[in-house]
Amino acid sequence: MAPHGPDLTRVARAHRCGRPGRLAAAHHRRDRRRCRRGDGRSALADGRTDHHRRPNDRGDQRDRRGQRLQADRRRDRPHQGDQPSRRDRSRHRPQPARRPARQGQGPRHRLRPRGPLRHRLARRRHNGCDTRNDVLARDLTDVERQGPCKVLRGTLVSPYTGDRVDFVRGNTTSTLVQIDHVVALENAWRTGAQQLSQEQREALANDPMNLFAVDGHSNAQKRSGDAATWLPADTAFRCTYVEHQIAVKTTYRLWVAPAEHDAMERVLSRC
Template identity: 60%
Template sequence: MRAATTTRRGGIAALGVSVALLLGACAGGLEPATPGVDDVAPSDLAAPSDLAAPSDLPAPSDEPAPSDAPVSSGTSPAGTALAALEGLPVKGRAPKTGYSRDQFGPAWADVDHNGCDTRNDVLARDLTRTVTDPDTHDCIVLSGVLADPYTATRIDFLRGQATSTAVQIDHVVALSDAWQKGAQQLDGVARRQLANDPLNLLAVDGPTNSGKGDGDAATWLPPSKAFRCQYVARQVAVKQAYALWVTQAEHDAIAGILSRCPDEPLPSGGPAPRVDAGPDDAGSDDTSPDDTSPDDTSSDDTGPTQEPFANCDAARAAGAAPVHRGDPGYSSRLDRDGDGTACE
């Protein structure tokens, strides 16, 4: 009898605890506890077909890496400027000792023997709406329009003593820079080729070119950001063609630009003209400035290449006066009024 009483008391106590818990839950507004996984029927679980299929997951981004992301060496597509950059030697800058513009031949020689000097060849290539002088076999460009790649502006070119320098012919790899990065080891013929190679020449805004001087990509880039990929790609192509090197700072600057356009092709201008030493190397009177001046500016262009007369007395003594623009021996220095006729 005592055992039954004990059992009944235990059952009542347990029932009391359950009722108390139930009343407490209702009074406190608590929700029933969430059943455990083991309490859920199999039919309540998500079927495998309800899970996201691989095709529903975000696809890998096709966007290029940020512009400041490092470029992996050896992974650039063949034929690109970036791949060519990876093959250029990286060295320190050599001393400028011994450099002069004369080390690269006269400016501007008729290296392709077409009767026109290099400056006018480039003007004819890069300008539109050109007007040429018929008395010079249409060699000399008298006027035209330049869509300047460096500033993305239009320049109306007019040949003349006071106006020709509005458009200058830039050596994309400045000759002084080339000299300090391997060109001093080239022979004279190769250096003349470098100075007259169309791949290394662009008609550009004169004042902007003057500001460039002999800077490399680490110290100077065109103001027009839209042209920078093409600009450094051309520098890489020239340095590759003539076995020149780059400094580490220059390499990094070019790589930074090309990381924004990794598929930029390496430009090809075809084989550089062969420049033979001899009388044909006697250039015009367009001398380049000294080492403290912009590297690649030029004065008023002249006609067919020949050593200009020293003065008008020499022209008269030779029976050549008056000397017309395009005639052998003509020099803008002798043409004081800039009308195309010297020693009148």
Template identity: 55%
Template structure:
């Protein structure tokens, strides 16, 4: 910038000059949002996360859910059971449990989680997990974007392999209290949010990251609910 231009910008109000407006920061991409979501709960900046999620939300199409056509079923639409997307020999469910549980103890196969303690971000509860026919259900794996919601907002147009990847993507898997997972079912953000309000920003940001990654759309009510949560996140931090 020349000396004259610098002086003009500094004394614009007094001299009657108009300084050039600052350029807007570039909008966050879905890949950048995924990186920020991965850091959430650690050193993630909540305002930065909300702003990145809002940028990505602006690029997601808004459309009504498709009508029920009888073609959805868990196995036929998203695969039979849990896959092993990272090829480490352990299924996605047990990978998610190992990642989320403190003091995780494994069975002899080195994959299946026998016990551990979940600090549940959805509910704020501390839950002791013990593998067993009557106890495993106390900690369930939530699909952050529910499978049926995904099916009716674009997933039915994905290839089968993409839908299986969606159902096993760590970005879309969150261990939580069984009752919370049962309560949510296939709800979107306009119908259900985690009981612990402190996780709303990360939860909605994860949903947006998942939907953007897989090219899914949101309904108008879903968009408005997400936008409201993100606005509150940005206002909550001074």
């Protein structure tokens, strides 16, 4: 004869921690609360899996919400044939806005050694050679050339340091000797070159009086500094350096800042 009351084996099998079914009795509510709290002490929690959690658990709610969002996205997504190709997307991609020039300076690329100015420095001069090779041939000794213009090798005594530098043309060795603008082009732009015509700017960038062949380290240190922020390490050359700066600024009607004027005056007082 079957015992009275519910079959506890069937109750435990149907309970599964929060899904009791109709066979669950009132005396099992304490075990269901323990299972929901995660105590792990309920015998009915044995064999529990993720899909046996109560449907009102927060985890299940998040899962169902995420499934609904994914279904909405798939429903709203256009057909694959209607989507633009990768080339069309890159073609119609919005371009970043150019940063406006700071007040009083104007576009720097017009006088800096990049962009259009790079071609001006390499342009053909009256002798058929470019500016760089002309300056190298003037300032180097023991010069070897290829043809009438191209300087292949030579020896430079850097006027900024007095050190000897062996110049050998190549991808990794040509930068040891660089062409420096005595009046840096960015400094010239800030001190009046923006008022010059295009021909005058090209003349300023290629004027032999404003160019020296120097060691690359000194040129990198100087950057766009004026006499107030940078002077050659070789003190014996500072007088010549400042004289060239004054001559260039006088020729092209560039002004001198107060701090720069004081630095030039100090250097010339010792000459």
